[in-house]
Amino acid sequence: MSLLQEVWQAVKAIGTGMATVHKRVYEEAPTEFYPYVKPELPPVSVQSLALVENEDGSERCIVCLQCERACPAQVITIERHRNPEGKGFLIDRFDIDLVNCMYCAACVEACPVSSIVTIQDFEMSTYDLQTLKADIDFLHEQARRARQWYSPKFGVELRTDDGRIEKAPPEMQPGGLAEILKPAEEVDS
Amino acid sequence: MRPIPIPEDRHFRPRLIGYDPQKSRPWLERTVYAAYVFVFWLIVIATYAGVPALFGALGWDGGWGFVLMRVLQVVLLFLLSAVIALLLILVLRKYLGKVQERFGPMHYGPAGGIQTVFDALKLLAKEDFVPAAADALTFRLAPAVTFVASFAMFAVIPFASGWVLADTNVGLIYLIAVSTLSAYGVLLGGVSSGNKWALIGALRAGAQMVSYEIPLALVFLTVAVWSGTLRLGGIVDAQLGLWNFLPLALPFVLYVIASLAELKHIPFDFPEAESELIAGYNVEYSGMSFAFFFLAEFVELFLLPALIVVFFFGGWHGPLFGIEPGSLAAGALESLYFTLKTAVWVWIFLWIRATLPRYRDDQLMEFAWKAMIPLALFGLVLAAYMRLIWR
Amino acid sequence: MSTMNLEPVPGRTDEMIVNMGPQHPATHGVLRVVLGLEGERITRAVPHIGYLHRNHEKIEEARTYPMVIAYTDRMDYVSGTQNELPFVLAVEDMLGVEVPDRAKKIRTIFFELYRLASHLVWMGTAMLDLGAISPFLYTFWDREIILGIVEKTAGARMLPNYYTFGGVRRDVHPDFFKDVADFLDHMERRMVDYEHLVLESPVVHARTKGVGVLDQERAVARGVSGPVLRASGVAYDVRKAFPYDAYPDVEFEIPTSPDGDTYARFWVRFQEMYQSIRILRQLLELTPKTGPYKGRAPARLKPPAGERYRAVENSRGELGVLVVSDGSDKPYRVKHRGAAFSNLQIIPDLFVGAKFSDAIAILSSLDPVFGEIDR
Numbered sequence: 001m002s003l004l005q006e007v008w009q010a011v012k013a014i015g016t017g018m019a020t021v022h023k024r025v026y027e028e029a030p031t032e033f034y035p036y037v038k039p040e041l042p043p044v045s046v047q048s049l050a051l052v053e054n055e056d057g058s059e060r061c062i063v064c065l066q067c068e069r070a071c072p073a074q075v076i077t078i079e080r081h082r083n084p085e086g087k088g089f090l091i092d093r094f095d096i097d098l099v100n101c102m103y104c105a106a107c108v109e110a111c112p113v114s115s116i117v118t119i120q121d122f123e124m125s126t127y128d129l130q131t132l133k134a135d136i137d138f139l140h141e142q143a144r145r146a147r148q149w150y151s152p153k154f155g156v157e158l159r160t161d162d163g164r165i166e167k168a169p170p171e172m173q174p175g176g177l178a179e180i181l182k183p184a185e186e187v188d189s
Numbered sequence: 190m191r192p193i194p195i196p197e198d199r200h201f202r203p204r205l206i207g208y209d210p211q212k213s214r215p216w217l218e219r220t221v222y223a224a225y226v227f228v229f230w231l232i233v234i235a236t237y238a239g240v241p242a243l244f245g246a247l248g249w250d251g252g253w254g255f256v257l258m259r260v261l262q263v264v265l266l267f268l269l270s271a272v273i274a275l276l277l278i279l280v281l282r283k284y285l286g287k288v289q290e291r292f293g294p295m296h297y298g299p300a301g302g303i304q305t306v307f308d309a310l311k312l313l314a315k316e317d318f319v320p321a322a323a324d325a326l327t328f329r330l331a332p333a334v335t336f337v338a339s340f341a342m343f344a345v346i347p348f349a350s351g352w353v354l355a356d357t358n359v360g361l362i363y364l365i366a367v368s369t370l371s372a373y374g375v376l377l378g379g380v381s382s383g384n385k386w387a388l389i390g391a392l393r394a395g396a397q398m399v400s401y402e403i404p405l406a407l408v409f410l411t412v413a414v415w416s417g418t419l420r421l422g423g424i425v426d427a428q429l430g431l432w433n434f435l436p437l438a439l440p441f442v443l444y445v446i447a448s449l450a451e452l453k454h455i456p457f458d459f460p461e462a463e464s465e466l467i468a469g470y471n472v473e474y475s476g477m478s479f480a481f482f483f484l485a486e487f488v489e490l491f492l493l494p495a496l497i498v499v500f501f502f503g504g505w506h507g508p509l510f511g512i513e514p515g516s517l518a519a520g521a522l523e524s525l526y527f528t529l530k531t532a533v534w535v536w537i538f539l540w541i542r543a544t545l546p547r548y549r550d551d552q553l554m555e556f557a558w559k560a561m562i563p564l565a566l567f568g569l570v571l572a573a574y575m576r577l578i579w580r
Numbered sequence: 581m582s583t584m585n586l587e588p589v590p591g592r593t594d595e596m597i598v599n600m601g602p603q604h605p606a607t608h609g610v611l612r613v614v615l616g617l618e619g620e621r622i623t624r625a626v627p628h629i630g631y632l633h634r635n636h637e638k639i640e641e642a643r644t645y646p647m648v649i650a651y652t653d654r655m656d657y658v659s660g661t662q663n664e665l666p667f668v669l670a671v672e673d674m675l676g677v678e679v680p681d682r683a684k685k686i687r688t689i690f691f692e693l694y695r696l697a698s699h700l701v702w703m704g705t706a707m708l709d710l711g712a713i714s715p716f717l718y719t720f721w722d723r724e725i726i727l728g729i730v731e732k733t734a735g736a737r738m739l740p741n742y743y744t745f746g747g748v749r750r751d752v753h754p755d756f757f758k759d760v761a762d763f764l765d766h767m768e769r770r771m772v773d774y775e776h777l778v779l780e781s782p783v784v785h786a787r788t789k790g791v792g793v794l795d796q797e798r799a800v801a802r803g804v805s806g807p808v809l810r811a812s813g814v815a816y817d818v819r820k821a822f823p824y825d826a827y828p829d830v831e832f833e834i835p836t837s838p839d840g841d842t843y844a845r846f847w848v849r850f851q852e853m854y855q856s857i858r859i860l861r862q863l864l865e866l867t868p869k870t871g872p873y874k875g876r877a878p879a880r881l882k883p884p885a886g887e888r889y890r891a892v893e894n895s896r897g898e899l900g901v902l903v904v905s906d907g908s909d910k911p912y913r914v915k916h917r918g919a920a921f922s923n924l925q926i927i928p929d930l931f932v933g934a935k936f937s938d939a940i941a942i943l944s945s946l947d948p949v950f951g952e953i954d955r
């Protein structure tokens with residue numbers, strides 16, 4: 001008797017399992033058609049690094065070397081010299097080895113002026129790894145091509161169609177920044 | 190400035206043949222399957238009605254003409270087995286995709302419909318590699334043995350009344366003999382590969398063959414006792430009133446389990462268990478040698494469900510709508526019934542494949558010797574008594 | 581040396597030496613086990629590790645304290661932030677940093693989300709090892725949802741580098757709590773399916789019950805922890821024994837099984853997933869929607885000289901870290917105690933005498949991750 005029960009249990013369990021599997025046929029698959037439809041990444045997603053310039057084309061970076069010091073993988077190399085006219089420093093060299101970079105965004109956290117930012121351009125496959133040893137022109141070009149980027153200081157910034165840089169609306173901002181960036185009257189009400 | 194690595198429009202875009210792969214189109218897919226089944230049906234009609242009619246009209250139906258006719262029919266059946274393999278691999282991939290919350294092949298042809306043709310072409314173009322440690326002659330011979338053993342089963346399969354190559358009265362015995370042979374190919378291929386995983390896979394296949402062949406043969410015997418004939422056409426004819434799966438319920442269940450084992454199909458796919466033996470007996474095969482193993486596997490995946498239909502589900506029987514039996518139209522309709530019934534069983538096998546994990550090989554052996562053989566013997570005795578009483 | 585390289589016994593022809601791995605599909609990465617096979621039965625088994633060795637602990641000695649967090653992520657790469665926590669806790673203790681209550685709860689939510697993610701990966705790969713393909717794809721889709729929630733807040737999916745000394749790096753996304761609640765609803769529906777496909781399947785019963793029995797005494801002697809230990813009947817869980825973060829505030833049980841076989845390990849992991857869902861539900865209620873997410877940590881991180889050991893209950897067991905400070909901004913020594921590494925020690929015990937197919941099932945029930953084992 002118990003043997004028959006056991007067999008019945010097994011048959012029932014196999015039947016339930018088969019029904020569980022087959023019912024997916026009638027559900028729409030959650031597949032994303034990646035090469036045809038690009039995924040919408042959250043604005044804070046760390047996919048690549050870029051060096052943002054101001055709207056007038058001048059350098060945002062003040063060459064304070066904070067990012068170089070913060071980098072765990074030690075892939076950032078910066079050389080600078082003192083500005084002969086005026087204050088601050090000028091960049092001689094700003095290289096990021098994007099091959100060895102581990103995309104922890106520690107440099108972005110460290111940057112006091114939100115010059116180095118994370119962008120969502122994840123398609124970096126290449127036949128030649130040497131092309132991913134980014135110099136300053138490479139990093140500027142990445143920023144010029146990007147429509148939006150993120151840094152913890154300024155939040156998400158957008159590049160408008162006419163080339164201006166502006167803060168993204170609060171609903172696009174990640175946590176912690178939405179409150180800060182809201183217009184004052186909204187916070188009051 | 191170094192070049193930016195990736196240009197603006199840099200996505201890999203596979204060349205599409207008239208299809209936008211961004212959404213599933215179930216009706217297009219069903220049309221593709223129907224087209225394959227239609228081609229299959231046409232080849233069956235051509236093999237069993239067209240060729241004999243042609244040779245009869247030419248007056249070549251004796252002596253060497255008869256031999257030539259048989260050769261032509263075998264060539265057509267080879268074409269048929271290629272169509273079967275292309276369709277079943279496609280359906281397997283599509284169905285597994287559907288149940289696994291993905292889509293399966295989508296890019297080549299309508300709804301990915303000719304993907305398997307391209308896969309076959311790829312295998313054709315690959316190097317047929319023989320490892321240094323392998324026994325070259327046996328290694329090359331094994332896929333041929335496997336395929337021929339599976340393919341030879343076509344000889345006695347009745348697609349419609351009278352539509353069979355060899356309507357021999359020892360059909361069942363021939364089937365037992367030939368289906369056992371296909372295990373030899375697997376055994377030879379695995380042992381001659383010079384690879385330890387292949388060796389283990391081959392030995393598992395050998396052990397499995399010994400275990401499941403006995404209940405399988407006992408079920409064959411039960412069917413023969415019940416129907417009173419060893420001829421497959423006769424077995425189908427005997428089911429005119431009542432399909433066998435009702436009176437022979439126990440042998441029917443045993444047969445389904447044993448044919449899963451014979452197919453080396455989940456949950457009994459020990460000889461090629463990917464996660465244990467990597468690919469088992471065919472781990473060293475590539476190119477066309479591998480393709481023949483594959484072809485044999487999928488031809489068997491058609492033939493064993495076809496035998497279920499012949500033995501238990503009334504073969505070609507179905508409503509004829511007043512068409513005179515024996516005519517070309519009746520044969521065509523009957524072969525269509527046969528194909529559709531087989532398709533349902535193939536689908537059930539694929540469904541099992543999508544669901545179940547794998548048993549352990551000694552558990553199959555234990556099950557075969559301790560449960561299936563006594564049950565099959567019991568079923569045989571029961572069928573004999575029932576036949577004595579009711580027929 | 582003879583135990584490392586398995587030599588054939590002279591005059592014995594019935595034993596075949598088979599090299600399983602490091603490219604074997606069932607070894608979950610780069611484990612290599614040299615097996616002596618007598619037919620299907622395993623007579624000897626020698627595991628070899630180190631194919632993924634990256635010299636983590638030495639690298640971490642040369643990095644400042646915040647940098648080390650990014651490196652700890654890379655150990656157990658399927659359970660993300662869980663690796664960061666012991667190091668963060670140890671350094672917080674040494675610095676005396678106060679962690680706000682809300683930050684603790686957010687950290688615990690992430691911790692439990694990654695436990696679900698890790699157990700889902702285990703379930704998929706274990707069923708793949710047993711031969712079923714479909715659960716693998718189902719579990720990976722569920723895990724994808726978890727990774728999506730994490731990415732929305734932390735910016736990365738598998739290696740988020742999210743915890744920091746005193747809390748978390750940034751506040752959670754405004755949608756975070758709703759996303760997690762939606763995911764838990766989805767997960768509860770899916771757990772029914774997983775029960776049908778994994779725990780209730782007679783094939784799984786046949787393959788796992790009574791296979792690879794690890795008795796309580798040997799489990800304790802070998803120093804295994806986590807689900808493997810609890811499946812042998814020892815109710816030891818760091819979350820209860822040495823509570824950390826928000827675990828004292830929530831109610832949950834420690835599922836244990838007296839059997840110690842492969843099925844018990846499957847069952848315990850399943851029950852842990854239910855407990856994770858329960859913990860997450862409570863935390864969603866308890867966590868304030870707004871508030872501080874980070875305590876005040878000193879700008880120059882120089883812990884006083886001394887050492888500190890902290891452990892957490894990772895998806896695989898007790899993940900501990902010993903941090904030795906010499907008062908500079910870099911740790912003098914960081915020693916990780918990996919659960920997967922300790923659990924792997926029982927391979928020779930369980931493999932010898934088992935069938936070859938059983939070995940695959942046993943290995944999948946140990947759920948090793950080689951990023952952590954080889955470090």
